Amino acid sequence: MSNHDATASNLDALNQWVLEVAQLTHPDRIQWCDGSDAENDALIAQMLADGTLIKLNEQTHPDSYLHRSHPDDVARVEHLTFVCTKDRDDAGPNNHWMAPDAARQQMKSLFDGCMKGRTLYVVPYCMGPIDSPLSRCGVEITDSPYVVANMRIMTRMGAAALARIEREGSFVKGLHSTGELDPDRRFIMHFPEDLEIQSFGSGYGGNALLGKKCHALRIASHQARQEGWLAEHMLILGIENPQGETHYIAAAFPSACGKTNLAMLIPPEGYRKDGWKITTIGDDICWMRPGADGRLYAINPEAGFFGVAPGTSEKSNPNALASIQQNTIFTNVAVTDDNQPWWEGLDTRVPVTDWKGKPFDAASKQPAAHPNSRFTVSAKECPSYSPHAEDAQGVPISAIVFGGRRASLVPLVFEARDWTHGVLVGAAMGSETTAAATGAVGVMRRDPMAMKPFCGYNFADYFSHWLSFDKAGAKLPKIFHVNWFRKGDGGDFLWPGFGDNMRVLEWMLKRVDGKAGSVETPIGHLPKAEDINLDGVELTAEAREKLFGYDRAGWTAEFEHIGEYLQEYGERMPERLVDERKRITR
Numbered sequence: 001m002s003n004h005d006a007t008a009s010n011l012d013a014l015n016q017w018v019l020e021v022a023q024l025t026h027p028d029r030i031q032w033c034d035g036s037d038a039e040n041d042a043l044i045a046q047m048l049a050d051g052t053l054i055k056l057n058e059q060t061h062p063d064s065y066l067h068r069s070h071p072d073d074v075a076r077v078e079h080l081t082f083v084c085t086k087d088r089d090d091a092g093p094n095n096h097w098m099a100p101d102a103a104r105q106q107m108k109s110l111f112d113g114c115m116k117g118r119t120l121y122v123v124p125y126c127m128g129p130i131d132s133p134l135s136r137c138g139v140e141i142t143d144s145p146y147v148v149a150n151m152r153i154m155t156r157m158g159a160a161a162l163a164r165i166e167r168e169g170s171f172v173k174g175l176h177s178t179g180e181l182d183p184d185r186r187f188i189m190h191f192p193e194d195l196e197i198q199s200f201g202s203g204y205g206g207n208a209l210l211g212k213k214c215h216a217l218r219i220a221s222h223q224a225r226q227e228g229w230l231a232e233h234m235l236i237l238g239i240e241n242p243q244g245e246t247h248y249i250a251a252a253f254p255s256a257c258g259k260t261n262l263a264m265l266i267p268p269e270g271y272r273k274d275g276w277k278i279t280t281i282g283d284d285i286c287w288m289r290p291g292a293d294g295r296l297y298a299i300n301p302e303a304g305f306f307g308v309a310p311g312t313s314e315k316s317n318p319n320a321l322a323s324i325q326q327n328t329i330f331t332n333v334a335v336t337d338d339n340q341p342w343w344e345g346l347d348t349r350v351p352v353t354d355w356k357g358k359p360f361d362a363a364s365k366q367p368a369a370h371p372n373s374r375f376t377v378s379a380k381e382c383p384s385y386s387p388h389a390e391d392a393q394g395v396p397i398s399a400i401v402f403g404g405r406r407a408s409l410v411p412l413v414f415e416a417r418d419w420t421h422g423v424l425v426g427a428a429m430g431s432e433t434t435a436a437a438t439g440a441v442g443v444m445r446r447d448p449m450a451m452k453p454f455c456g457y458n459f460a461d462y463f464s465h466w467l468s469f470d471k472a473g474a475k476l477p478k479i480f481h482v483n484w485f486r487k488g489d490g491g492d493f494l495w496p497g498f499g500d501n502m503r504v505l506e507w508m509l510k511r512v513d514g515k516a517g518s519v520e521t522p523i524g525h526l527p528k529a530e531d532i533n534l535d536g537v538e539l540t541a542e543a544r545e546k547l548f549g550y551d552r553a554g555w556t557a558e559f560e561h562i563g564e565y566l567q568e569y570g571e572r573m574p575e576r577l578v579d580e581r582k583r584i585t586r
């Protein structure tokens, strides 16, 4: 068989699928995207002409645009997101489930004729560096030029990805249409057993940029379980110490709970003087697998940041702010009188137009920017982007950090005793909900490993998969838990957070090296206040007690709740985890 035949047959499946989708959706035209500048320029021009994009101030924000979404389409929709496995138990109580045939039938009627008058874009993409064995490809078919422009920033999109698909033959199929943006006709369906995604009725972020949550987390987590790796909702950062050594840390915090901020951290001045430096590998998703030396190696499957705008400022995250001065797409932010993007927490200016495009009324209690307004920008724009972010083999992980948004009970940081305990710490994570998903904000819920909305299979099997990494020859990272969001009785955050989180990272690295003190408690090793460098931080007595203390009664109640939660998974829940919880509460 000649090479040419092999190549031709490798794209046959893709060509056939595009044809089938076109027959169902009736687009006016089909455009295969190559990812070129010329293609992008034409798309932008078209979106400026039809109002999908608005040009921002060219002097202050060159080549940057504002998109205002439909006001009912501003966040992920977890209640409309389904995992469609043959066996309902494989999706687990953690997912909404629909039988694959029924789901396909329902989606078919929604997609029927939905691209009339529109262009069907074929978007080949690669998640991860184009030459990495850890990377995986997909193709998104969409009728949204906004999605195409975002996918071009967030993934390696276009000709190189298509060439890899041609070589490998396999890819994840993602079909997307914005439909009429009717919240009652909106579904995000996953078929992990067929490596397929179908998303209808939303143009927003995680619902529509299918490489991100749908592929790189829900489908990839299913693949990772079969193939012996992990697909996680984690940032990856590098910490260079004064000796010039770099350690890498991966951290899982729920949506809008601080991943972007930690990934781009700038250490306090004293640390910088001593030679500490943080580099960014990724801010949202981490794929990791054991290397030949037994350590876990991680890549960031994404090529850009889809970051939360509100709260981003020169003070909180200077690296993010520097990244978004140009070549950025802003979604649902406000604008100032001179047409600059603006959001709550940026600075003291008062915007003139709110995220819906209406005159902003400063007297109203409503925020000017939507709380889940976002920026899309290439990772290459970030001053702290690591020179190792594109390494094909990934970076070795020294510590894994779990963390939630907890106003009460949970101290600043603690360390798990071992891997099994660490998996329980991850499984037991709780966090207050945020604006990243539609629904109530500030409600405490269990969000194991920050994967509640993103694990493409039964959480009980997921915890078993995590436990399975603990085997002969493995050199596993230490596991920690942090809480930047502890509040005092007055309702204020007790920990300064942001750059000062460096102090906690330093303690973790010292623990990895066996050089820092701690006290043993039932929840793990806690630092005493003197084990952490607090030079220049002023903490009240209340803050010290709550950030570094262990509340026995509070944790007893918490472990009751965790026990009830684990029971929801029945017999499938690994005994090792159930026993670990019992061991702690005994």
Ligand SMILES: Nc1nc2c(ncn2[C@@H]2O[C@H](COP(=O)(O)OP(=O)(O)OP(=O)(O)O)[C@@H](O)[C@H]2O)c(=O)[nH]1
Binding pocket: 253, 254, 255, 256, 257, 258, 259, 260, 261, 262, 283, 284, 306, 307, 308, 310, 311, 312, 316, 436, 484, 485, 493, 496, 497, 498, 501
């Ligand atoms: N108090 C406090 N707030 C923080 C800290 N780090 C981040 N935040 C706030 O948390 C919110 C979201 O943080 P991000 O870093 O954008 O969240 P993310 O985890 O990357 O979110 P997704 O992109 O939704 O997955 C912003 O309003 C931040 O200002 C911190 O250390 N302390």
Ligand SMILES: O=C([O-])CC(=O)C(=O)O
Binding pocket: 075, 076, 204, 205, 206, 207, 212, 213, 254, 255, 256, 284, 306, 436, 437
């Ligand atoms: O998926 C999105 O829309 C944004 C995101 O990172 C999250 O919600 O965790």
Ligand SMILES: [Mn+2]
Binding pocket: 233, 254, 255, 256, 284
């Ligand atoms: Mn996220």
